[in-house]
Amino acid sequence: MTEATPVVVVGLGPAGVIVSRVLAGAGIPVLALQPQPEPAHRSPTASPPPTVRRSPAETAAPARAPHQGADRLGGSKHLAAPQSYRLDPGAFDSWPLSIDELDGYYRRVERAFRVAPRPETAWTARMHAAALSIGHAPFAAPAAASGDTSALLRHPGITVVDATVTRVIRDSSGAVTGVESIDASGQRHRTACRTVVVAGGVIAGIRLLLLSGITGGGLVGSGLMSHNAFTVNGLFPGVDLGRDRAGAASAVAISEFEGDRFDHAGLGFTGGSVLQAAMTGPRTAAWREACATGLPSATAGDDPVAWIRRHESSIGTVWAQPDQLARPENRVDLDPTHRDVAGDPVARVTFDLADDDRLRWRFLADRMRRWLEAAGAGTTWAAPIEPQPLGTHLYGGVPMGADPATSVVDSFGRAHDTPGLVVVGSSTFPSTGGRGPVETIEALAWRTAERLARDARRAAPSARSR
Numbered sequence: 451m452t453e454a455t456p457v458v459v460v461g462l463g464p465a466g467v468i469v470s471r472v473l474a475g476a477g478i479p480v481l482a483l484q485p486q487p488e489p490a491h492r493s494p495t496a497s498p499p500p501t502v503r504r505s506p507a508e509t510a511a512p513a514r515a516p517h518q519g520a521d522r523l524g525g526s527k528h529l530a531a532p533q534s535y536r537l538d539p540g541a542f543d544s545w546p547l548s549i550d551e552l553d554g555y556y557r558r559v560e561r562a563f564r565v566a567p568r569p570e571t572a573w574t575a576r577m578h579a580a581a582l583s584i585g586h587a588p589f590a591a592p593a594a595a596s597g598d599t600s601a602l603l604r605h606p607g608i609t610v611v612d613a614t615v616t617r618v619i620r621d622s623s624g625a626v627t628g629v630e631s632i633d634a635s636g637q638r639h640r641t642a643c644r645t646v647v648v649a650g651g652v653i654a655g656i657r658l659l660l661l662s663g664i665t666g667g668g669l670v671g672s673g674l675m676s677h678n679a680f681t682v683n684g685l686f687p688g689v690d691l692g693r694d695r696a697g698a699a700s701a702v703a704i705s706e707f708e709g710d711r712f713d714h715a716g717l718g719f720t721g722g723s724v725l726q727a728a729m730t731g732p733r734t735a736a737w738r739e740a741c742a743t744g745l746p747s748a749t750a751g752d753d754p755v756a757w758i759r760r761h762e763s764s765i766g767t768v769w770a771q772p773d774q775l776a777r778p779e780n781r782v783d784l785d786p787t788h789r790d791v792a793g794d795p796v797a798r799v800t801f802d803l804a805d806d807d808r809l810r811w812r813f814l815a816d817r818m819r820r821w822l823e824a825a826g827a828g829t830t831w832a833a834p835i836e837p838q839p840l841g842t843h844l845y846g847g848v849p850m851g852a853d854p855a856t857s858v859v860d861s862f863g864r865a866h867d868t869p870g871l872v873v874v875g876s877s878t879f880p881s882t883g884g885r886g887p888v889e890t891i892e893a894l895a896w897r898t899a900e901r902l903a904r905d906a907r908r909a910a911p912s913a914r915s916r
């Protein structure tokens with residue numbers, strides 16, 4: 451092994467960037483490993499295409515659509531709007547910390563990334579007025595100034611290496627002693643360290659733990675959650691809504707149908723979602739295709755995509771990011787037959803929706819329709835609900851909690867049963883909440899890094915006295 455490095459950070463998405471910068475700022479050198487497979491979005495070693503299936507009775511097949519996200523400095527936030535929400539306080543009910551404990555960290559993130567609402571547009575003003583007219587309290591969605599966090603990596607205490615970590619190495623007592631990695635030319639390396647922060651995102655992070663034999667007593671990978679985001683569209687005949695004249699971060703939102711803010715009696719589901727009317731930015735073929743799904747053929751005729759193209763300046767959309775419960779049957783494990791280019795098993799994702807997901811979807815879609823209609827929409831339509839195991843907002847699989855029997859890490863992401871292993875990112879969230887995850891990921895990562903720095907300072911005098 452090479453000379454010991456105090457902290458190895460695996461992955462430089464928003465979570466890894468913040469951990470690296472806060473540690474380096476506290477005087478702790480960081481070695482951060484992040485593959486950079488430009489111009490491809492996905493690294494064949496860090497994020498090989500997972501296989502997917504709906505239930506253990508099926509044989510998982512390679513995913514048809516790529517796993518959404520990016521392998522690069524700054525991670526998937528580059529692809530994000532980037533809306534930047536604090537979670538609703540109710541989302542923390544099952545967490546080992548309260549939203550108050552995150553308040554100071556949320557503030558730091560908001561300052562660092564200049565989080566603020568984008569200016570109002572004709573479309574958001576129309577939806578704002580419509581929301582007021584049906585008794586809601588609309589607000590402008592908060593967004594970071596940019597999705598690029600990588601400037602934070604410019605610090606002499608941070609060394610970035612273009613490589614994928616393939617194993618976390620432990621000694622016979624189970625404590626972390628280093629990592630194994632593979633670089634862009636296929637060379638393998640070993641690096642000694644006593645602390646590894648896994649910041650690889652949900653599926654890649656879980657896969658790395660499982661490849662390393664770290665199972666958290668069978669909990670690692672179990673309880674995958676997805677926002678299963680969806681939209682309801684409405685046609686505003688003859689109105690140019692101008693939605694392509696600003697990016698999707700410009701949005702007006704309502705939160706009356708989020709979390710426990712409404713009466714769930716008899717509804718058959720818990721939670722809900724913030725609902726948002728957003729701009730689109732430039733319209734793409736993929737946008738038209740998605741927008742055409744669910745359009746009644748009586749409206750669109752034989753070519754729904756052509757119909758969308760003809761009417762796209764008059765189509766308004768409301769979208770939801772609904773809560774989902776952590777169910778043990780929805781999980782990530784290692785595929786027994788499919789391997790990546792380095793010979794390691796790819797992730798296998800078993801994921802399906804349950805009745806409460808469908809009921810939540812129906813309820814929210816109905817409220818979204820009413821909002822569009824209050825704004826003047828005639829025809830409205832929505833794509834049928836489909837499971838999104840590889841969607842943009844994934845959660846769970848490495849849950850945080852106080853009890854090692856039901857959780858893998860504590861509220862700082864420190865593994866209960868593997869000294870030196872720390873996990874950050876939304877895999878540790880015990881619940882999804884009904885808003886985007888990134889600001890909470892960043893706030894938690896900041897809190898974790900400060901804690902690691904404090905622990906390192908406390909350990910230093912005793913190390914000197916030995």
Ligand SMILES: Cc1cc2nc3c(=O)[nH]c(=O)nc-3n(C[C@H](O)[C@H](O)[C@H](O)COP(=O)(O)OP(=O)(O)OC[C@H]3O[C@@H](n4cnc5c(N)ncnc54)[C@H](O)[C@@H]3O)c2cc1C
Pocket residue numbers: 460461462463464465466483484485493496497518519520521522523524525526527528529530531532533534535613614615616649650651652654655658841842843844874875876885886887888889891
């Ligand atoms: C299209 C899109 C739009 C989104 N929009 C929003 C939004 O508006 N608001 C919001 O809140 N959220 C949004 N999200 C979600 C948000 O971007 C993610 O939740 C966030 O980026 C997760 O941060 P992370 O650091 O945990 O993981 P990632 O951003 O996934 O970063 C993980 C990094 O780790 C690297 N890595 C993985 N495995 C290894 C390994 N073994 N070795 C070395 N490196 C490794 C990966 O290459 C990657 O760069 C969006 C996501 C997508 C895809």
